Amino acid sequence: MKQKPVGPCPCGRPLAYAACCGRYHAESPAPDAESLMRSRYSAYVLGLEAYLLATWHASTRPAALNLGAGAQPKWLGLQVKARTQTGDTASVEFVARYKVGGRAQRLHEISRFVREDGCWYYVDGEVDQPAILAKFEAETL
Numbered sequence: 001m002k003q004k005p006v007g008p009c010p011c012g013r014p015l016a017y018a019a020c021c022g023r024y025h026a027e028s029p030a031p032d033a034e035s036l037m038r039s040r041y042s043a044y045v046l047g048l049e050a051y052l053l054a055t056w057h058a059s060t061r062p063a064a065l066n067l068g069a070g071a072q073p074k075w076l077g078l079q080v081k082a083r084t085q086t087g088d089t090a091s092v093e094f095v096a097r098y099k100v101g102g103r104a105q106r107l108h109e110i111s112r113f114v115r116e117d118g119c120w121y122y123v124d125g126e127v128d129q130p131a132i133l134a135k136f137e138a139e140t141l
Helices: 021-025 033-046 049-054 130-140
Strands: 074-086 089-100 103-116 119-128
Touching: 021 033, 033 049, 033 074, 033 089, 033 103, 033 119
Parallel strands: none
Antiparallel strands: 074 089, 089 103, 103 119
């Protein structure tokens, strides 16, 4: 786990970490799907595997994430593109930028969330990575 930030929150909101995602990491439930998604991004930045697993819906949650294995990404920023909510289900479209091994990457995802017993959980996401798909297709032809 990395040191908790003292300054602005990694999620991109103009708040200090303690007043933003830090409160959700300290056990306060996120009030909506976007706040949960932002807090999960901050948890990836900070290496908070236990938080990520706790906020992942039990029906799709992996046994472990092993965030410390392999090359570690340097997270560069988060941009929320869209959000929708219908009752106890929601989706959040975002782009997260990061570097691995000096190479810039971007993750474009539409994440799905569900609210159960007053708490929001990440269910799964649809990842848009056409460059990776194009490279795979070129290599397999």
